[in-house]
Amino acid sequence: MTGGREVVVDGMATLSEALRADVWDKFMKTMGAETRSSGFTKVDLRSAVDALDNWFNTNQPTTIEGIFPTATKNGLTDAEKMHLLAAVAACRADEGVT
């Protein structure tokens, strides 16, 4: 997954097809472990992965960057900002704040 980290640090690119497929596969495995019902197909889920990655690619330079207060905007790397965003999103999901 080091390739994925490099792409995120660069900020202005989408994940490779292989990395998107890896995200897709791992998410399906996570869903299986949690035995959550789903009424959609593999293609639908892969489209969601692609859409989210595209959204990050479009919005990271402006929308996401604009969220951060000045100190952390300047003090965190792009990768650290994305990790912080992911941590907040994961916590919200875990707590059911959606």
Place this chain on the structure above:
Amino acid sequence: MASGQTLLVFNARSGVPPTSAFATLDARNNHTVLDFDAAVDESITFETLLPRNYAGGGITALLVWAASTATSGNVRWLGAFERHQDETTDLDSDSFATAQGVTAAAPTTNGAPQYSEIAFTNGAQIDSLAVGESLRFKVTREATNGVDTMVGDAELLRVELRET
């Protein structure tokens, strides 16, 4: 033996994994299942002997499976026989007959089992198996086939081989 009679039944725990890309054992509410991935083709084999009451007809494989998470989409299942002929078959290499398949819809209720059948005609499709011969039966989820659209794992619970 009359048509439609059970020849063999395999449970998940009797599966033997190939050297790579194999289905993995899992439990669902204490039911032992074999998980087949949604992104990679995975297989499992069952080793046995064709019973003496086999009468020489075709063989139908019944797969009892459930979806790990999905309530829609299709799974592409393949089945293949490998005959171990007396003083002939080289066990050092695989020699499965051409796989036969079925595309089966996920149960609309998650957790419910689905019963899917693959029919094999007598002869080449069962690798020309004869009564009393050793054999392997391989089950594969062909996840990379475009018709396999079901998200998440397919959980194989049991396999029945019966005379068609």
